[in-house]
Amino acid sequence: MDAEYRVGGREDCEQEADESGDAERRSAEVDAAGHGERLDRWLTGLAPEFSRNHLQSLIERGCVAVDGRPLLKAAHKLRAGQRVEVELQPTDESRAFRAEPMALDFVFEDEHLAVVNKPAGLVVHPAAGNWSGTLMNGLLAHHPAAAGLPRAGIVHRLDKDTSGLMVVGKTLEAVTALTRQIAAREVHREYLALAWGRVEEAFSVDAPLRRDPVSRVKMAVAPAHLGKPARTDVFPLGLGEVGGRAVSAVHCVLHTGRTHQIRVHLAHSGHPLLADVLYGGAPALGLARQALHAARLSFTHPVTGAALALRAPLPADLAAAWVQVGAGGLPG
DSSP states (O other): OOGGOOSSSSSSHHHHHHHHSEEEEEEEEOGGGGGOOBHHHHHHHOOOOHHHHHHHHHHHOEEEETEEEEETTTTOBBTTTTTEEEOOOOOOHHHSOOOOOOOOOEEEEEESSSEEEOOOOSSSSTTBBBBSSHHHHHHHHHHGGGGSSSSBBSSHHHTTTOOEEEEEESSSHHHHHHHHHHHOOOOOEEEEEEEEEEOSSSSEEOOOOEEEEOTTTOOOOOOTTTBBEEEEEEEEEEEEETTTTHHHHHHHEEESSSTTHHHHHHTTTOOOOOTTTTGOOOOOOOOSSEEEEEEEEEEEOOTTTTEEEOOOOOHHHHHHHHHHHHHOOOOO
8 A cells, every 4th residue: 555655745746836836735535425436536526627637647746645645546546534635736738828038039020010030949839748938938928918819929830940930910900910911822931941862953842731641740742632732832052962962952932831841842852851850851960950941031011011021041050051061152
């Protein structure tokens, strides 16, 4: 029986509660109806607003005590008369929409919208595995009114390991107008990339995309009746080699904005991006992420009507790789 109990007290859980500031302690005595019931199932009656999975995680973290002793086994069978105490920590999801101050690189900002140069490694929006430390959390700290906007004003996304320009709305009017511009394909997005193989002539990939039926973390080219339309134009900028293999510097123009679109279309064409392991691009030149950068963004200001054309230079890792490839001077 003792193996089911935590050695020591509940200090870790209490420290977590102090740091979050949102914990609530509840306790109750097990009645006759609860005799013989599993601990995790019984807790759903004491705290019905939480999922059973979350309550199980609280048990594992030492946040549940039976007769004053922290218990670690969710399947423990309770006895009538025992007293159960639980330190109810908020779920990760409930903490997701919180302001977190962070350094953000804004290349344009006014009272209606902002354009941020997102670094590689920064997740755009909270999701499973990334409930904090996202661009959205930073935007909420930078612009508190974003809490009242859909997705904090985010109207399009970049992959975690893709760097470059993103526009976000700061008012509902701007968010609505930008969303319509994107749907109408009036927001123009251009990327710089390093891809394996020789790209010596411009080409277009017009191939629908869908979630990969085998690997749910990937996208894949699909039959027309099963996928969403997607088109990417690819233009050569220079040619070099790494370890005897050809590498091309390319300029990609999106006509649609599907998830992983450039990565999938280039891999489908036999030119996976450098260091894009998910789509078959071998690592090279010290790159720790796919060699893709959203370098140019142009659209009509949704309020003033001004034409905006913004650029972001290659970040240090891609600039160094570009030079090593010997594909010519860095683009402006």
